[in-house]
Amino acid sequence: KQEVTQIPAALSVPEGENLVLNCSFTDSAIYNLQWFRQDPGKGLTSLLLIQSSQREQTSGRLNASLDKSSGRSTLYIAASQPGDSATYLCAVRRSSGSARQLTFGSGTQLTVLP
Amino acid sequence: GAGVSQTPSNKVTEKGKYVELRCDPISGHTALYWYRQSLGQGPEFLIYFQGTGAADDSGLPNDRFFAVRPEGSVSTLKIQRTERGDSAVYLCASSLSRQRVNTGELFFGEGSRLTVL
Numbered sequence: 001k002q003e004v005t006q007i008p009a010a011l012s013v014p015e016g017e018n019l020v021l022n023c024s025f026t027d028s029a030i031y032n033l034q035w036f037r038q039d040p041g042k043g044l045t046s047l048l049l050i051q052s053s054q055r056e057q058t059s060g061r062l063n064a065s066l067d068k069s070s071g072r073s074t075l076y077i078a079a080s081q082p083g084d085s086a087t088y089l090c091a092v093r094r095s096s097g098s099a100r101q102l103t104f105g106s107g108t109q110l111t112v113l114p
Numbered sequence: 115g116a117g118v119s120q121t122p123s124n125k126v127t128e129k130g131k132y133v134e135l136r137c138d139p140i141s142g143h144t145a146l147y148w149y150r151q152s153l154g155q156g157p158e159f160l161i162y163f164q165g166t167g168a169a170d171d172s173g174l175p176n177d178r179f180f181a182v183r184p185e186g187s188v189s190t191l192k193i194q195r196t197e198r199g200d201s202a203v204y205l206c207a208s209s210l211s212r213q214r215v216n217t218g219e220l221f222f223g224e225g226s227r228l229t230v231l
Contacts, residue, residue: 004156032218043118043205044157044222051218089156093218101147101170102220104156 002027004092006105013080014113021075021108023090028068031095034102035064035075038087047088048075052095080112116140118223120206126229127196135191135226139208146189147220148181149205157205163189196230203227 003026013019023033032051036044048057048064050073056065063076073090087109091102119138127133139146144165149157159173166186174180178196183189193200203225209218 034219036222041227043120043224044207046219046221049219091156091220101159101162101173102157103159106154106156 002092002094002103004090004103004105006088006090006108008108009106010109010111012111012113015080015082017080017112018076018078019080019110021077021088021090021110023073023075023105025071025073025092025103027092027094028071029095030068031093033064033066033073033090033092035062035073036089036091038089038107040086044089077110080110082112082114084112085110118206118208118221120204120223120226122226123224124227124229126231128231129196129198131196131230133193133196133228135193135204135228137189137191137206137208137223139187139189139206140221143208143210143221144186145209146183147207147209148189148191149207151203151205151225160191160204193228196228198230201228201230 005024007022030052034049035047037047038044050057050066061078066073087107089107091104093102121136146163148160151157161181162170163183178194181191205222205225207220207222209220
């Protein structure tokens, strides 16, 4: 059974810092990995999706990497802003079988202090 | 529509009552998923539809939970004899089918917050 772990559970940084969020998964047979952002009381917003054949994806100040063999992904946020404050979730999708669902980590709650 | 739409956004009910939650996926998305999210946790998978049929319902916690998607678009999650432990945010997501050229990216709605008193 796939298990996804996110460390740290919470992180507080001053504005302007670069930061890294970590995600690890136990089964490397994945189809893709997706990073989401969730604001309090809201749904999930897709940030980046990395296919299993890819090593990284970039969007603006965000960069996500994937090392499938070691079961790890990182989300790098450059020049953090107070508006980046949210919970960040990573999720992996199985590569085979009938199941198509994502397995989520518990998230990292990020606070960027002005 | 432009995004995944879920109604109601909030539902408060009493223990033992019946509840229906509705999801309207992105137009053209054939795959639809229901997830449940408890406070401080990541979403947990409930059921996945490909078209009209439930391709995987292994995440449904018990037979009080049921979901339908009769025309392959809108889906309804039905919860019978609600219990306090059913209180959570119920999230719906949609994506294009894997049989078509696509990334497999899931798009989520805002969720329906269910509170069982």
